[in-house]
Amino acid sequence: MNELPPHVQRARRPEHKELRLAAIMNAALSLALEKGVRAVTLTDIAARTGINKSAVLRYVETREDIYLRLTAECWARWAADLREALEERTDGTADELATALCRTLVDQPLLCDLLAHAALHLERHVSADAVLAYKLAALAALDDMAKTAARFQPVLDEAATRELISTVSLIAGALWQISTPPEALARLYAEEPRLAHAIVDFVPRLTSTARTVAAGLAARTG
Known part of the structure; x- marks a missing residue:
């Protein structure tokens, strides 16, 4: 089972989940502006956000x-x-x-x-x-x-x-x-x-x- 990195706490409260989703969206946005939508992977977004890919998929489908x-x-x-x-x-x-x-x-x-x-x-x-x-x-x-x-x-x-x-x-x-x-x-x-x-x-x-x-x-x- 994949674990979150030690420096990242799992978001449990609704407001924390909203913040985590916002961080994911902001990471995807900045990466797309840097190198184009086609070139951005889910792994890139997870790395920019500071969490692993499986954790990102708790907040979005794909x-x-x-x-x-x-x-x-x-x-x-x-x-x-x-x-x-x-x-x-x-x-x-x-x-x-x-x-x-x-x-x-x-x-x-x-x-x-x-x-x-x-x-x-x-x-x-x-x-x-x-x-x-x-x-x-x-x-x-x-x-x-x-x-x-x-x-x-x-x-x-x-x-x-x-x-x-x-x-x-x-x-x-x-x-x-x-x-x-x-x-x-x-x-x-x-x-x-x-x-x-x-x-x-x-x-x-x-x-x-x-x-x-x-x-x-x-x-x-x-």
Whole structure:
């Protein structure tokens, strides 16, 4: 049977368990920002937290459960950041909305990384209850953002703004993975002229695409 290291006491009281879970989540977050979600293992998270892997699994289902929870938290933060960025204005344009969506998303590199992993990997290695909790949290954030965005500008209604936000998140997830390749690939792209097209500048590409989608939705609505 695996034992906790001597310097780590088992969390028994509810508040101690909450602190231990927070430590696990913070360790996973910092590691993902340092080297990317794909490269982080449960062993890495346990080592950063200061407990062994079996102890981590008393608080979460899997490594993917940790990152799915973080994805839900990031969605909620994106919604809050968008509210703050739009400053309760009601005279904005669809183009300004697209730019604000990208700016607030880019401020969350962890979410940019997690967006692609959520559907491809994270949701497939957790329980149905964990997926449901994540989906409901993400949908709540999306609804919040759609209401905020619809108030900001008079052209796109909530359904259209929801479509814009969803599309931006999908594109961002793919573009982030392309624009942040592993070191070996980045070096290859830089050294091989025939692969120059593989070098993607994330922020301008995402913003340009989001503005194009917003313009299309505005034209369709009009």
